[in-house]
Amino acid sequence: MIKRKQKDRDEDIPMAPMIDCVFLLLIFFMVSAIMRIPPPFSVNLPDSATKHEFPRKKYNVFISQDGRLSVDDQEMLTLEDLDLFLAANENKISTLIIKADRRAEHGVVIDVMERAKQRFSKPEGQEIALAVSEET
Amino acid sequence: MQQVASSVKKQTLLSTRLRERKAPTLSMAPMIDCVFLLLIFFMVSTTFSPMPGIRVQLPPPGKPNTEKPKGLIVRIANPSDGQREGVMVLNDEVVEIEQMFSRFINANEEQKNMLIIQSERRVLHEQIVQIMDRAKQAGIDKIGFAVVARE
Numbered sequence: 515m516i517k518r519k520q521k522d523r524d525e526d527i528p529m530a531p532m533i534d535c536v537f538l539l540l541i542f543f544m545v546s547a548i549m550r551i552p553p554p555f556s557v558n559l560p561d562s563a564t565k566h567e568f569p570r571k572k573y574n575v576f577i578s579q580d581g582r583l584s585v586d587d588q589e590m591l592t593l594e595d596l597d598l599f600l601a602a603n604e605n606k607i608s609t610l611i612i613k614a615d616r617r618a619e620h621g622v623v624i625d626v627m628e629r630a631k632q633r634f635s636k637p638e639g640q641e642i643a644l645a646v647s648e649e650t
Numbered sequence: 651m652q653q654v655a656s657s658v659k660k661q662t663l664l665s666t667r668l669r670e671r672k673a674p675t676l677s678m679a680p681m682i683d684c685v686f687l688l689l690i691f692f693m694v695s696t697t698f699s700p701m702p703g704i705r706v707q708l709p710p711p712g713k714p715n716t717e718k719p720k721g722l723i724v725r726i727a728n729p730s731d732g733q734r735e736g737v738m739v740l741n742d743e744v745v746e747i748e749q750m751f752s753r754f755i756n757a758n759e760e761q762k763n764m765l766i767i768q769s770e771r772r773v774l775h776e777q778i779v780q781i782m783d784r785a786k787q788a789g790i791d792k793i794g795f796a797v798v799a800r801e
Contacts, residue, residue: 529678536685543692560779564786565702577775611703614775617734621771623778624797627706643703644779 551586553578553613560616562646573607574645577614581622593625600633610634613645704782706793721764722757722790724781728770736773738781747780754788764792771797 553576575596576584583590590596600607610630614623627642722740729736738745740753754762765785767778782793 529682533678533682533685536682536689540685540689540692543689543696546696560776562702562704562779562783564704564783566705567700568703570701611701616774616776616779618775619771620769620773620775620778621797623775624771624795627795642706644706644782645701645703646779648699648702 553584554587554589555579555582555584557613557615558617559613559645559647561649565646566643568609568611568643568645571609571611573603574611574613575626577612577618577622577626579615579617581619583622583626593629596626597629597633600630604634607634609641609643611643611645704779704786720760721766721792721794722754722761723766723768726767726769726773726777726781728772729774734774735777736770738777747777747784750781750784751788754785754790757788762788762790764794765790766794766796768796 551572555576555578557576557578573585576586578584583593583596585596585599588599590599600610612623612626623644630642724745725739727736727739735747738747738750740750745753754765765781767781769778785793
């Protein structure tokens, strides 16, 4: 009786290696997880059949329906604020992704592009992307 | 009353005795549960898919275009009240968005070099994206923007 009990215990699945594996996976996913930082307002991206691919990164410019601006979750009250922000983070932004609501006014989008163009002094010109909706 | 008290005493006695007998081991199961939950959360929230967008290549700063641009010019008026789309004019002709693609495709090579979108400020972003989409599909890569200046 006692012998069998001991044998049962020996045949238990060893937990330690599994936990090691799970921890490794956990760390991998934690590191690779890109936190989606939501803007302070809702944004409906426009549809388009043309889709170029861009990596997901920080520092996206959001433009709401009523013309409010934000960089990630930080709201920019004026275009000058955005200008300062772009100036401060110029080196960290390789492609500026503009996520404008489908009902946003084109004039505001142009204003933002204009600021970005002035701010980024790369000789080949700055690359800008207008984000479109992910649904096909 | 006394009976209840005695039974409680017995129970506590029993439990303390049990506790003493048990070997002090770390219970792994709840920790593994937690870790698995975290793992699943991160797996689900991770997105490997790239973000779709339309590439816009801006010209280098400080060089306004002085030469007369060659290419197609689409002019868009402010949408009238309650309307979502403004009237589009391509080569002095009013064009609907559905006809845009065939117009772009049938344009001659010199015109296909560039598309200039002249729009008023209140035109909706969606309409511009739609025109850009049609243009890119028709093989026009250079798109320029011109807007009426801010009041």
